Amino acid sequence: MSTMYDVAQQAGVSVATVSRYFNGGYVSPAAREAIDAAVNVLAYKPNRIARTLSNKSSQIIGLVVPSVTNPFFPELARAVEGEASRKGYQVVLCNAEGSIEKEKAFIDSLTSSFASGIISSTGNCGDYYEKNGIPVVSVDRELGTGAPHVTSDNYFGGKIVCEHLLERGCQKLAFIGASVESTSQRYRREGFFDKATQMGLPMPALFTADETDEYQILNKEGEQLSVYDGIFAWNDFAAIQAIRSLHQVGVNVPQQALVVGFDDIHIAKLYTPSLSTVAQPIYEMGRAATELLLRQIAGEKLQGVTYLLSVSLIERETTRHKVV
Amino acid sequence: MSTMYDVAQQAGVSVATVSRYFNGGYVSPAAREAIDAAVNVLAYKPNRIARTLSNKSSQIIGLVVPSVTNPFFPELARAVEGEASRKGYQVVLCNAEGSIEKEKAFIDSLTSSFASGIISSTGNCGDYYEKNGIPVVSVDRELGTGAPHVTSDNYFGGKIVCEHLLERGCQKLAFIGASVESTSQRYRREGFFDKATQMGLPMPALFTADETDEYQILNKEGEQLSVYDGIFAWNDFAAIQAIRSLHQVGVNVPQQALVVGFDDIHIAKLYTPSLSTVAQPIYEMGRAATELLLRQIAGEKLQGVTYLLSVSLIERETTRHKVV
DNA sequence: CTGAAAGCGCTTACAG
DNA sequence: CTGAAAGCGCTTACAG
Numbered sequence: 001m002s003t004m005y006d007v008a009q010q011a012g013v014s015v016a017t018v019s020r021y022f023n024g025g026y027v028s029p030a031a032r033e034a035i036d037a038a039v040n041v042l043a044y045k046p047n048r049i050a051r052t053l054s055n056k057s058s059q060i061i062g063l064v065v066p067s068v069t070n071p072f073f074p075e076l077a078r079a080v081e082g083e084a085s086r087k088g089y090q091v092v093l094c095n096a097e098g099s100i101e102k103e104k105a106f107i108d109s110l111t112s113s114f115a116s117g118i119i120s121s122t123g124n125c126g127d128y129y130e131k132n133g134i135p136v137v138s139v140d141r142e143l144g145t146g147a148p149h150v151t152s153d154n155y156f157g158g159k160i161v162c163e164h165l166l167e168r169g170c171q172k173l174a175f176i177g178a179s180v181e182s183t184s185q186r187y188r189r190e191g192f193f194d195k196a197t198q199m200g201l202p203m204p205a206l207f208t209a210d211e212t213d214e215y216q217i218l219n220k221e222g223e224q225l226s227v228y229d230g231i232f233a234w235n236d237f238a239a240i241q242a243i244r245s246l247h248q249v250g251v252n253v254p255q256q257a258l259v260v261g262f263d264d265i266h267i268a269k270l271y272t273p274s275l276s277t278v279a280q281p282i283y284e285m286g287r288a289a290t291e292l293l294l295r296q297i298a299g300e301k302l303q304g305v306t307y308l309l310s311v312s313l314i315e316r317e318t319t320r321h322k323v324v
Numbered sequence: 325m326s327t328m329y330d331v332a333q334q335a336g337v338s339v340a341t342v343s344r345y346f347n348g349g350y351v352s353p354a355a356r357e358a359i360d361a362a363v364n365v366l367a368y369k370p371n372r373i374a375r376t377l378s379n380k381s382s383q384i385i386g387l388v389v390p391s392v393t394n395p396f397f398p399e400l401a402r403a404v405e406g407e408a409s410r411k412g413y414q415v416v417l418c419n420a421e422g423s424i425e426k427e428k429a430f431i432d433s434l435t436s437s438f439a440s441g442i443i444s445s446t447g448n449c450g451d452y453y454e455k456n457g458i459p460v461v462s463v464d465r466e467l468g469t470g471a472p473h474v475t476s477d478n479y480f481g482g483k484i485v486c487e488h489l490l491e492r493g494c495q496k497l498a499f500i501g502a503s504v505e506s507t508s509q510r511y512r513r514e515g516f517f518d519k520a521t522q523m524g525l526p527m528p529a530l531f532t533a534d535e536t537d538e539y540q541i542l543n544k545e546g547e548q549l550s551v552y553d554g555i556f557a558w559n560d561f562a563a564i565q566a567i568r569s570l571h572q573v574g575v576n577v578p579q580q581a582l583v584v585g586f587d588d589i590h591i592a593k594l595y596t597p598s599l600s601t602v603a604q605p606i607y608e609m610g611r612a613a614t615e616l617l618l619r620q621i622a623g624e625k626l627q628g629v630t631y632l633l634s635v636s637l638i639e640r641e642t643t644r645h646k647v648v
Numbered sequence: 649c650t651g652a653a654a655g656c657g658c659t660t661a662c663a664g
Numbered sequence: 665c666t667g668a669a670a671g672c673g674c675t676t677a678c679a680g
């Protein structure tokens with residue numbers, strides 16, 4: 001690998017001039033031409049590490065996600081990448097896999113690599129992010145640090161699901177969540193519960209989707225999911241698990257029970273029956289988060305800023321039936 | 325952020341000694357203690373970039389994947405990460421998104437960041453990888469450069485699917501592939517076709533799953549998928565698309581047609597009907613690829629080495645019926 | 649418009 | 665066991 005020094009020699013100029021050539025400083029046409037040629041001959045590529053060390057900035061943004069098996073996050077990653085690369089930033093995907101330790105290691109690594117900023121969607125390690133003093137924005141799950149935050153309107157999503165199920169004639173509502181409740185899940189649940197209470201219905205039952213085991217739906221009270229006719233799962237995966245569980249005990253969706261998910265991941269429309277769900281504007285979430293981060297990097301103060309993006313209910317086969 | 329120099333001052337030693345403290349050189353107990361304390365007081369973290377520039381090596385391995393929406397690759401990424409981090413390496417996920425340009429940019433970036441090596445599963449840019457002279461291994465899709473390669477036995481997978489469908493009484497076979505054929509897809513198809521021919525059957529029909537559009541299955545000859553009773557899709561997603569398409573035109577799986585996928589992604593067992601498929605040992609593939617890469621980094625010559633890992637057929641509901 | 653020089657934060661022979 | 669010094673490949677005031 002040739003260095004900038006080699007190029008300078010080859011072109012008969014100093015390294016300072018070569019550096020300017022790459023960073024848009026003043027370079028005479030003659031010098032520019034000589035450098036052009038030298039770069040081609042030597043197939044020179046600037047060294048990122050040296051550049052980063054000098055600049056104390058890498059033009060890299062870290063995207064920390066809690067999982068990569070839930071398709072929501074890969075799709076979010078695509079959006080962030082798209083927007084970031086348009087602005088000349090690279091993004092490195094950090095999969096914390098639910099481990100606080102791993103997440104801290106990522107934060108340390110990003111920081112000591114002069115990352116320009118971090119987008120986090122884990123909802124964890126808020127203080128650790130803050131301590132580093134590097135620009136941070138959260139998406140989907142809040143960090144609780146006042147860092148700018150982008151989320152979809154989860155509460156409203158929960159409400160419209162409740163309305164939809166009631167319209168379809170459901171009487172006995174249930175909610176399925178994950179074992180550890182993120183802020184997103186909480187708002188969805190609260191929107192759902194609040195609307196139910198508001199309509200004079202009893203509190204919906206609460207179930208937990210077991211993420212480790214195979215499509216297992218658990219409930220502390222020992223009630224069976226099959227007792228309910230209107231089921232709202234906090235995400236599409238849990239919804240599919242629920243349909244599968246019901247199928248297993250002979251309950252057909254949507255003939256005997258309606259099910260609604262959240263996210264509108266790719267598989268939702270391919271599933272049989274196709275899944276009614278609340279669509280989040282994933283691309284827009286990624287784009288907005290990136291924009292907020294870049295503005296912070298540029299020096300703007302954005303503490304406390306929150307983008308609440310609107311969601312919409314997508315009616316598919318799992319609610320295409322009227323429960324009587 | 326404090327530097328090694330600050331720690332040295334605080335501890336009353338030279339930076340050389342502090343460096344040795346971190347890199348396992350000789351350090352007297354007294355000095356060690358002083359440095360310990362200083363590191364704590366200053367919350368010092370070694371700077372990765374400076375370290376990398378000095379060492380001309382970053383202990384980072386790049387994993388280049390063609391997509392992140394096909395769950396196979398995120399799962400592969402988990403495996404690679406698991407094995408790599410156990411050996412003290414970090415992995416950065418590079419999502420080429422089917423773009424040659426992006427992939428080259430990743431290779432450049434990785435190279436000029438002193439990455440220790442690259443694992444690629446794109447099957448593209450073989451010469452570009454080679455030119456950089458940095459250790460490379462391919463997984464799933466071959467690069468055609470003689471780089472060590474890890475793959476599952478796709479050809480055998482195709483064969484056993486054919487056998488399975490024939491056993492179940494299928495007569496009219498069809499294969500569904502992606503529009504651009506990777507080496508993996510080719511072997512699966514060839515195994516499937518060879519076995520069919522070998523059993524005296526006519527050549528199976530060839531269909532293409534449109535990845536851009538919504539569950540669209542295309543075929544040049546204009547034949548309809550519904551004519552076939554034994555369908556092998558090159559991956560689980562395409563299989564689900566096929567089932568969905570058939571459902572759309574009133575053909576029920578498995579009553580009227582059997583379908584088998586490939587990969588055994590998470591959704592396969594949750595789908596209704598649950599999907600028969602060929603399971604790849606994804607974790608083992610990632611582990612083996614990482615091992616081969618690390619051995620190359622350590623200096624071993626592994627040109628031409630190939631690991632062929634065995635696959636197994638998982639029978640689920642989509643082939644749980646006998647076609648008559 | 650350009651070059652010499654210092655500096656980014658670390659590592660590593662080389663003396664001692 | 666330890667320190668002074670050079671070097672990794674770049675950038676950027678500062679003179680000129």
